[in-house]
Amino acid sequence: MQLTKTEEQLMQYLWEKEKAFMKDLIEAYPEPRPAATTIATLLKRMADKKFIGYKLYGNSREYHPLVKKSDYFSKHMSGLIKTFFNDSATQFASFFTKESDMSEAEL
Amino acid sequence: MQLTKTEEQLMQYLWEKEKAFMKDLIEAYPEPRPAATTIATLLKRMADKKFIGYKLYGNSREYHPLVKKSDYFSKHMSGLIKTFFNDSATQFASFFTKESDMSEAEL
DNA sequence: TAATTAATTCTACATTTGTAGAATGTACTA
């Protein structure tokens, strides 16, 4: 199962904070903030998908990531490379150095 | 508007072929192939999203991409870098060389 | 020309995603 774009956004905030209560995550959003129940739904779905976990404190939860940002990113990258470069890192690298703003020197 | 995963898959086949009739695209799929109407729906949606165009030949259409694979890929990459590295190519590069299978030498 | 092949359009429907109101419960605070 994959995170959707909206869920990914929320995940970003959680990665930044490392752990957080719902309130903190809501505050991370720029105005106009989504409704609290919207976030609650997202958190629930993300927990179902096993991307986040939580510790109970009274009736509320302190959420934390279950996947590392780097792992998540890597998975995306390899997916992208697989899809677009037939899984050839070399093909990717040559495209990358040609097309990107980065020069080989920078790398 | 974005392509969905399924649409992207179909787009891959079209990029490979450069232009194709529906039949050719269906044949590109491994068994079990999706129903022809499924492909037809996808092609229609992709045309609506302006990712593909077509030339009429009798009652049928020869489809072709309207966006280059490299452009599409680049957009994805920058999106990914923006999301995960706060738009810093340098941060990305350092992560990349550290985490990937590719060495700097390879690049 | 009758049968076959390919494509298109229309319609349909289950699932997933984005968003949030209402009701309810707990915990801190004046």
Next chain:
DNA sequence: TAGTACATTCTACAAATGTAGAATTAATTA
């Protein structure tokens, strides 16, 4: 302790996505 702040669960619903049957049409072929 009564009010306020925060969280949770339940329910709901529109839009997007994945998938495809039925009907119709055009082109090809036996």
